[in-house]
Amino acid sequence: MAATLVEKIMARAAGRDTVSPGEIVTIAVDLAMAHDSSGPRRWQARLEALGTGLWDPDRVVIVSDHYVPAVDADSAAILQQTRAFARDYGVKHFYDMKGICHVILPENGHVKPGMVIAGGDSHTTHAGAFGAYAAGFGATDMTAIVATGETWTVVPETIRVEIAGALKAGVTAKDIMLALCRDLGMGNHFKAIEYGGDGVQALSMEARTVLANMAAELGAETGLIAPDDTTLAHIRAHGGEVDDDAPQRWRADPDAAYAQVFDLDASALAPQVAAPHSPANSADVSVHAGAPIDQAYIGACVGAKLSDLQMAASVLKDRRVAPGVRLLVAPASSKVTAAAARDGTLAVLVEAGAVVLASGCGACAGLGAGLLAAGEVCISSTNRNFKGRMGHKDASVYLSSPYTVAASAIEGRIADPRPFLRTGRAPA
Amino acid sequence: MSVREGRAWVFGDAIDTDLLAPGHAMKKSPAELAKHTLEAVDPDFAASVRSGDMLVAGRDLGIGSSREQAAISLKTLGVSAVIAKSFARIFYRNCINIGLPAIIFDPAGRIHPGDRLRLDLAAGRLSSLATRESWPVPALPPHLMTMIEQGGLMASLQARFAPPGADGQSRRAPGSLT
Numbered sequence: 001m002a003a004t005l006v007e008k009i010m011a012r013a014a015g016r017d018t019v020s021p022g023e024i025v026t027i028a029v030d031l032a033m034a035h036d037s038s039g040p041r042r043w044q045a046r047l048e049a050l051g052t053g054l055w056d057p058d059r060v061v062i063v064s065d066h067y068v069p070a071v072d073a074d075s076a077a078i079l080q081q082t083r084a085f086a087r088d089y090g091v092k093h094f095y096d097m098k099g100i101c102h103v104i105l106p107e108n109g110h111v112k113p114g115m116v117i118a119g120g121d122s123h124t125t126h127a128g129a130f131g132a133y134a135a136g137f138g139a140t141d142m143t144a145i146v147a148t149g150e151t152w153t154v155v156p157e158t159i160r161v162e163i164a165g166a167l168k169a170g171v172t173a174k175d176i177m178l179a180l181c182r183d184l185g186m187g188n189h190f191k192a193i194e195y196g197g198d199g200v201q202a203l204s205m206e207a208r209t210v211l212a213n214m215a216a217e218l219g220a221e222t223g224l225i226a227p228d229d230t231t232l233a234h235i236r237a238h239g240g241e242v243d244d245d246a247p248q249r250w251r252a253d254p255d256a257a258y259a260q261v262f263d264l265d266a267s268a269l270a271p272q273v274a275a276p277h278s279p280a281n282s283a284d285v286s287v288h289a290g291a292p293i294d295q296a297y298i299g300a301c302v303g304a305k306l307s308d309l310q311m312a313a314s315v316l317k318d319r320r321v322a323p324g325v326r327l328l329v330a331p332a333s334s335k336v337t338a339a340a341a342r343d344g345t346l347a348v349l350v351e352a353g354a355v356v357l358a359s360g361c362g363a364c365a366g367l368g369a370g371l372l373a374a375g376e377v378c379i380s381s382t383n384r385n386f387k388g389r390m391g392h393k394d395a396s397v398y399l400s401s402p403y404t405v406a407a408s409a410i411e412g413r414i415a416d417p418r419p420f421l422r423t424g425r426a427p428a
Numbered sequence: 429m430s431v432r433e434g435r436a437w438v439f440g441d442a443i444d445t446d447l448l449a450p451g452h453a454m455k456k457s458p459a460e461l462a463k464h465t466l467e468a469v470d471p472d473f474a475a476s477v478r479s480g481d482m483l484v485a486g487r488d489l490g491i492g493s494s495r496e497q498a499a500i501s502l503k504t505l506g507v508s509a510v511i512a513k514s515f516a517r518i519f520y521r522n523c524i525n526i527g528l529p530a531i532i533f534d535p536a537g538r539i540h541p542g543d544r545l546r547l548d549l550a551a552g553r554l555s556s557l558a559t560r561e562s563w564p565v566p567a568l569p570p571h572l573m574t575m576i577e578q579g580g581l582m583a584s585l586q587a588r589f590a591p592p593g594a595d596g597q598s599r600r601a602p603g604s605l606t
């Protein structure tokens with residue numbers, strides 16, 4: 001029977017030959033991930049009540065990223081509990097203040113095609129870029145998963161997003177996702193998104209993770225991309241192991257049945273900006289150009305990888321942030337910071353007037369430094385602009401690519417980045 | 429207990445998890461966090477909602493974060509069921525896991541703010557005592573119905589890891605699970 005990629009992974013994890021959408025199955029989890037907000041502080045009392053530990057401490061990854069660095073005694077206590085848990089429960093893969101969980105996983109070779117990854121965070125979908133089934137779960141579900149190594153799920157229907165053509169200079173995977181939030185909507189609950197087509201294969205792994213990450217904004221359970229040579233090379237370069245035949249094994253059958261096929265022409269896309277308070281409020285940058293801003297933010301799992309910082313730097317080189325506007329940059333991980341320091345990206349940003357913040361969720365989740373006052377306006381490379389998320393409930397957040405954030409920081413108002421890109425092709 | 433009764437609190441589409449459990453209060457205790465539930469759209473909600481009341485919403489209830497506190501805060505305030513045209517997946521699972529029934533039902537034109545509602549889970553029926561109308565609602569899959577009857581996922585895990593002793597008492601107290 002022809003199967004989509006998610007159906008193949010679920011069949012494998014359920015110990016079955018095939019599964020069909022709508023079936024309820026129990027699947028074995030290959031990797032469980034959680035952060036300081038969703039993990040130990042929410043698991044520990046439950047595990048103690050059950051009188052059990054972790055089903056396999058080597059397959060549980062814990063990342064302190066939401067409350068780092070501590071801003072008060074409460075957040076310090078959360079980090080303290082996370083450290084103690086990692087020690088006491090024998091968690092080997094504990095990343096304390098090393099970066100944002102979704103970036104940490106592939107950066108350290110934890111993700112490979114065909115896996116089932118359960119994460120205590122909605123953007124766990126990020127890892128789907130490597131051909132894994134990666135989905136977010138709440139704390140009680142995660143407790144059950146780390147105690148038993150399995151969970152139940154309804155086999156999702158798959159929506160195929162077929163992307164053709166190459167992105168124009170100054171247009172990115174983020175722009176694809178903002179357009180999709182509008183055109184496909186945010187209500188694709190309990191569905192899997194499978195991205196494919198030459199437009200996807202042309203993307204770097206970092207760009208592909210943007211598609212998978214923001215499957216969460218489409219409301220989807222997971223977002224997957226079948227592995228290819230780019231995937232294998234990336235995994236191996238980051239210390240992971242993967243079989244040569246993964247691209248043959250982990251792909252949809254040509255005649256697989258989809259709930260919907262959505263075609264997108266990447267070459268026709270302009271930079272996108274999503275207006276407050278929803279990623280689905282997106283439109284071509286020209287619609288919002290000129291709106292004054294107080295803050296520009298380059299941050300988050302989705303928008304502060306090395307390529308994102310490089311995009312911002314390509315716009316900001318030899319230019320300055322507008323007076324009265326603040327540009328904050330929180331690199332997604334310490335490895336990203338180190339790489340950006342080595343290749344000169346960080347210097348360009350700082351010389352343009354950027355303030356560099358700690359790697360972590362900080363302003364994105366409204367927990368750390370860089371928040372907004374009532375009435376303030378921010379343009380941000382993050383993935384969500386819900387009311388009140390980045391500070392005061394009466395603040396406004398626009399979403400865009402790092403290019404557009406950088407161009408807007410220079411102008412002091414929302415601006416099209418393309419006139420700022422002087423030479424050749426910039427990183428996508 | 430499969431019959432619930434209370435007043436309807438009616439909200440629109442896309443009530444997200446940042447509205448249900450605001451980031452600035454996520455460090456606080458469950459009781460403190462619950463006081464901020466929906467404050468950005470209805471500052472009176474947390475103080476005025478009463479035990480048994482039901483949250484009624486449109487499309488995409490609970491979109492956004494995986495934070496289980498979005499569901500726990502509603503339960504902490506006494507909300508006895510959530511009813512919406514559609515649910516975000518993680519929020520839906522979270523509700524069921526903590527024993528808060530999540531019912532897929534389009535309230536448009538049928539339920540009004542303050543209406544007295546009765547939900548009979550076992551019978552799969554929602555009634556408005558205000559308009560005397562009554563509607564069938566989709567039954568939960570059997571394994572989820574069992575989970576709600578057992579008191580949520582923790583209770584069913586308890587049965588797996590720490591079954592009651594010979595005296596019928598559970599060997600372990602559930603402790604603080606929020």
Ligand code: SF4
Pocket residue numbers: 100101102121123299300301302360361364365382383
């Ligand atoms: S950076 Fe933002 S979206 Fe990403 S994991 Fe952290 S809080 Fe979530």
